[in-house]
Amino acid sequence: MLGLYQAVSVDIDQIHELTLIVREARQQIFADGVVTSTAQKKKIMEEFYGAEAPQEVEVQPPEVVSTKGSGSRLPSRVEKALKLKNKPMRQCKKCQEWGHHDSRNCDKFKEKEMMRSRRNADV
Numbered sequence: 001m002l003g004l005y006q007a008v009s010v011d012i013d014q015i016h017e018l019t020l021i022v023r024e025a026r027q028q029i030f031a032d033g034v035v036t037s038t039a040q041k042k043k044i045m046e047e048f049y050g051a052e053a054p055q056e057v058e059v060q061p062p063e064v065v066s067t068k069g070s071g072s073r074l075p076s077r078v079e080k081a082l083k084l085k086n087k088p089m090r091q092c093k094k095c096q097e098w099g100h101h102d103s104r105n106c107d108k109f110k111e112k113e114m115m116r117s118r119r120n121a122d123v
């Protein structure tokens, strides 16, 4: 139990120290809110890491992988109805009806579109 506590306390000390170092480096890099030149930044980085900054970065960002959830769960009918209920009513400028649609997706407008496309299909 004591060993675990010691391990944790050391980690916290290290994190605290690291935070101080990072803060100091940040203050050097962004002194007075002005970003110093690339050469200066490189010098600070070299001092910070104790190594020369690489001329070329060969590490490429990894491909995006999603491992959690199916990501494509369709909302149930109950969920859809609840969502509609919570939405504020708005008046449709096309049919002057109060509901959950507007002139852009008016039911009557849709019907007209459907009839037109059906007529076109017949010709």
Ligand SMILES: [Zn+2]
Pocket (backbone or CB within 6 Å): 092, 093, 094, 095, 096, 097, 101, 102, 103, 105, 106, 107, 108
């Ligand atoms: Zn409408």
